[in-house]
Amino acid sequence: MMSDARTIPVIPESIFDGERGSGCLIANSGEVVARTGGLPDGGGWVEAMTAIRRDADRAARHFGFSAWDAVVIECENGVIGVAPAPVTAQGAGALAVAACPAGSPPGYVRRVLRRLVSLAGTGLNGGGE
């Protein structure tokens, strides 16, 4: 579990292939453990994301899905993607979240999420590119 005194690792912006975006990894505790781009301060969005994960887990079980890959939220002004991420010994990444520009193709959002999930699995060394 990361302490407040430690710098939150920065996720490389290269995950967005040169496009605008923001992203983060959220631990099971609800703590943001890695980030990139301009994420909102407050607004309860982290809590909303962890609640979406719980609901998605339940929905997958209810419908007999073996697993779920992502929840994609298409909004007027942007697209938000959420994906389950592996929990590491460092406590990183139970959830990957990506916020992408409006109209981003589904494949692009999934690609960004896959990269975030991969980072959660391999660990983050801190610092950015």
Place this chain on the structure above:
Amino acid sequence: MVSMETAIPEREVARLSARADVRLALAAGERDGLVVHAAGRDAGAADAAAALFASVYRRARAAAAAHDYGTPQLLRLQSPDGEVLAAGSGELVFVLVAERGANLGRLRLDLLAAAGASA
């Protein structure tokens, strides 16, 4: 007597559920998650599906607002075994559970059309 307020969502749910690649279609109150109309071969699962996806839709609204992204228009739960799509329409949320291999592009358009017709 069926009012216009309920006739349109009922009609749209029936239309969505008529597709062979749709397991369940429903309309539910976004705030309370209670089923307004449901149809399809998995209609027995409607109550839980409505409660879950009304909840997800409310969370999606909070996340969208925090990011200043406006209103959520479509929500998709993606799985190797199928997909669940949801779209808001006023006080309602339409939910559609699709089979694996469903024509998701077409279902997306149909769901958005249903939500638009009921708005």
